[in-house]
Amino acid sequence: MHTVKQLSTLAGVSVRTLHYYDEIDLLKPSSVGRNGYRYYDDQAVFRLQQILFFRELDIDLPQIKAILDNPDFDLVTALQQHRQALQTRMERLQTLMQTVDNTILHHLGEVNMSKQQLFKGFSEEQQKQYEVEAEKLWGPSVRETARLWNSYSREQQAAIMQEGSQVYLDLVAHMSQGPTSPEVQTILERWHQHLRYFYEPTLEVLQGLGNAYNDHPDFNATFTAIHPDLPPFLQKAILHYVDVLETEWLERELGTLKE
Amino acid sequence: MHTVKQLSTLAGVSVRTLHYYDEIDLLKPSSVGRNGYRYYDDQAVFRLQQILFFRELDIDLPQIKAILDNPDFDLVTALQQHRQALQTRMERLQTLMQTVDNTILHHLGEVNMSKQQLFKGFSEEQQKQYEVEAEKLWGPSVRETARLWNSYSREQQAAIMQEGSQVYLDLVAHMSQGPTSPEVQTILERWHQHLRYFYEPTLEVLQGLGNAYNDHPDFNATFTAIHPDLPPFLQKAILHYVDVLETEWLERELGTLKE
DNA sequence: ATAAAGTATCACGCCACGTCAGAGTCAAGG
DNA sequence: CCTTGACTCTGACGTGGCGTGATACTTTAT
Numbered sequence: 353m354h355t356v357k358q359l360s361t362l363a364g365v366s367v368r369t370l371h372y373y374d375e376i377d378l379l380k381p382s383s384v385g386r387n388g389y390r391y392y393d394d395q396a397v398f399r400l401q402q403i404l405f406f407r408e409l410d411i412d413l414p415q416i417k418a419i420l421d422n423p424d425f426d427l428v429t430a431l432q433q434h435r436q437a438l439q440t441r442m443e444r445l446q447t448l449m450q451t452v453d454n455t456i457l458h459h460l461g462e463v464n465m466s467k468q469q470l471f472k473g474f475s476e477e478q479q480k481q482y483e484v485e486a487e488k489l490w491g492p493s494v495r496e497t498a499r500l501w502n503s504y505s506r507e508q509q510a511a512i513m514q515e516g517s518q519v520y521l522d523l524v525a526h527m528s529q530g531p532t533s534p535e536v537q538t539i540l541e542r543w544h545q546h547l548r549y550f551y552e553p554t555l556e557v558l559q560g561l562g563n564a565y566n567d568h569p570d571f572n573a574t575f576t577a578i579h580p581d582l583p584p585f586l587q588k589a590i591l592h593y594v595d596v597l598e599t600e601w602l603e604r605e606l607g608t609l610k611e
Numbered sequence: 612m613h614t615v616k617q618l619s620t621l622a623g624v625s626v627r628t629l630h631y632y633d634e635i636d637l638l639k640p641s642s643v644g645r646n647g648y649r650y651y652d653d654q655a656v657f658r659l660q661q662i663l664f665f666r667e668l669d670i671d672l673p674q675i676k677a678i679l680d681n682p683d684f685d686l687v688t689a690l691q692q693h694r695q696a697l698q699t700r701m702e703r704l705q706t707l708m709q710t711v712d713n714t715i716l717h718h719l720g721e722v723n724m725s726k727q728q729l730f731k732g733f734s735e736e737q738q739k740q741y742e743v744e745a746e747k748l749w750g751p752s753v754r755e756t757a758r759l760w761n762s763y764s765r766e767q768q769a770a771i772m773q774e775g776s777q778v779y780l781d782l783v784a785h786m787s788q789g790p791t792s793p794e795v796q797t798i799l800e801r802w803h804q805h806l807r808y809f810y811e812p813t814l815e816v817l818q819g820l821g822n823a824y825n826d827h828p829d830f831n832a833t834f835t836a837i838h839p840d841l842p843p844f845l846q847k848a849i850l851h852y853v854d855v856l857e858t859e860w861l862e863r864e865l866g867t868l869k870e
Numbered sequence: 871a872t873a874a875a876g877t878a879t880c881a882c883g884c885c886a887c888g889t890c891a892g893a894g895t896c897a898a899g900g
Numbered sequence: 901c902c903t904t905g906a907c908t909c910t911g912a913c914g915t916g917g918c919g920t921g922a923t924a925c926t927t928t929a930t
Contacts, residue, residue: 357907372887387895388909409711432804435711438704439807445701449694571830616876631918646926647878
């Protein structure tokens with residue numbers, strides 16, 4: 353049995369906090385003496401630990417009470433929602449920091465930020481940047497794809513799909529040679545060609561795909577199913593493939609300039 | 612000259628806020644009629660703009676008053692200090708999110724997080740690890756997803772992937788209800804939540820994914836393997852899901868405009 | 871002239887306690 | 901036994917930035 357002070361020092365909270373938790377029925381003392389003193393047993397200590405844990409997660413007290421009092425409470429959903437809230441706050445903090453930075457720079461005279469910008473463009477700027485990235489990755493390809501793909505017959509579609517999966521199987525067969533090996537890179541040319549059944553991918557889209565193969569859950573799951581090491585392997589291999597294409601393109605450009 | 616309502620709609624704040632700012636001498640009306648009405652001229656409008664700017668930076672009102680009332684105020688130093696405070700708060704949020712994630716995974720039963728860790732997991736040891744993760748996350752933002760994904764343990768990754776595939780299985784089980792049915796839409800919330808383990812998807816990205824699930828060869832193959840009708844079903848369902856979210860968002864925006 | 875919209879001033883509520891104030895309780899030392 | 905000092909109780913007010921009424925007045929539109 354602990355008194356308020358003992359529990360407060362034990363748990364690192366103030367006595368007032370324990371009074372308050374008693375008041376709002378979040379943590380009742382295990383027993384109360386005839387003198388009115390509060391006494392807490394080990395079970396109460398444990399409950400306090402739990403309370404403090406959820407409090408540390410920035411969950412408000414009524415919700416903590418709901419969680420602890422109802423064991424059937426959908427904890428995971430609640431936590432996921434909470435996670436989402438945290439995420440939102442963090443994003444907001446980030447834009448704030450950027451604005452503060454800009455303001456500092458503005459005030460130091462290093463950046464010319466018009467007053468309009470200063471008072472107007474909080475979230476718009478970043479928002480647009482995200483949109484551009486999304487559009488880059490998925491916009492042009494997806495629009496084109498639907499038409500092309502639907503223009504094929506069922507048999508053609510099946511054949512194309514099978515050809516596609518064969519590419520990945522061949523890739524797995526050559527994984528030991530390393531992602532930048534000529535064999536693998538040659539197979540990637542087939543992969544590249546294969547994509548053209550659906551749309552004409554830009555280099556950026558290719559690279560985006562390479563990253564998505566590793567980073568995006570559904571892609572990752574697909575390729576992990578084929579071989580557990582395939583996603584990172586594909587990412588590296590495609591990165592190299594794109595690099596080479598880019599270099600070749602650059603050299604061609606420089607060549608024509610020289611002419 | 613503007614009345615309270617005019618200024619409030621103009622600046623996007625409530626009338627009560629203007630009353631309050633008057634009360635604490637942060638923004639006094641330029642003149643007060645014999646009827647007691649508050650009137651604001653353009654100078655007051657400008658000051659309000661400034662107030663809102665600093666408020667957006669999460670600076671408390673007394674300090675804003677100090678900044679605006681004292682032209683010799685060392686703004687840059689104040690902003691730098693403020694920036695530091697924001698940074699600290701963001702780091703804290705970062706650790707919170709990690710802990711929430713761990714707790715979710717723990718509750719999914721896939722990870723053995725000892726109770727010590729669970730209730731005491733704010734030790735310096737972990738603290739440092741979190742700092743590293745934060746650096747990872749906020750450094751080069753392009754690779755954010757991969758780093759986050761790789762920051763999970765093998766078991767965590769497995770748990771997440773399994774949770775993901777469960778989503779699709781549940782979707783197939785409810786396909787007969789139609790893509791816009793509440794059951795399906797509820798499952799899509801889990802899908803949305805699940806993506807957040809990897810990155811924060813914008814609505815555009817969600818829609819792009821929905822289309823890609825049907826149109827992109829690799830996605831299509833994946834989901835066709837689960838169920839032959841799943842890709843177009845998913846596309847329709849996600850389109851509706853995004854539509855609803857977009858509508859809700861729009862209504863919220865219009866709602867705040869009305870105030 | 872009347873209804874609707876706008877305006878004013880109190881004044882309480884919020885959240886998670888901090889911080890007194892005043893009074894009672896307990897263990898230890900002289 | 902008495903004092904001292906540490907501890908306990910309840911009750912009440914303060915915090916920040918307003919939201920949300922309640923109630924009464926004024927202006928505007930029909």
